[in-house]
Amino acid sequence: MANVILTLKERDIMQIRRVKPILFIVTGLSMLLTGCSISDWYNGYYVDRSSMKRYTKRSDAYYNAESPEMKELRKKNQAYCSDLASRPENRIAKIGYENRVFNEPMYRVCMRERGTPTFSTYESMQAEKRRAERRARGEIIPEYW
Structure with missing residues (x-):
């Protein structure tokens, strides 16, 4: 009887010793x-x-x-349009800003109308041209409401 109990204890100890490193590795990998x-x-x-x-x-x-x-021309237009968009009467009211913020849409329109569009305006103009060409070819069907 004593041999059976001793053998069972040895098996339990061996199993626990194998499980600890595996459990440590699995836990570490899952946390990582x-x-x-x-x-x-x-x-x-x-x-x-x-x-x-x-x-x-x-x-x-x-x-x-x-x-x-x-x-x-871009330098001149930037100076003029920046001054125009940053004037107090043209600033945009935004929550958290007492003196309002720079009027970016006005700046972009001013630059485009004066012949020197900003890069973002140029990109949107090119995208609109591509959409118009696709509509003309019939790839895009306009939806009417």
Whole structure:
């Protein structure tokens, strides 16, 4: 009887000694994987960083492709439109800002009307041209209300 009890205790001890490292490894891996998810990194940090790089690259290419005369005109227009959009009577009221904020839409319209559209305005104009071409080819069917 004593041999049977001793044998059972040895088996239990051996099983516990094998389970502890496995349990430690599984717990450690689960904590690591839930704390630092690959999808969180990819969808958050990586995508934001890569899209900003792509936007900056295209924006720089757009502004660097301008002629020297156009660059001078852009400087003049920027000074005029910035002054116009930052005047107190043209500022936009926003919660939390006592003196209101810079009128970005007015700035963009002013730059476009004076012949030097900003890069974001240029992109939206190109997208509208592509949509109009697709509508003309019949790829996009306009919905009537």
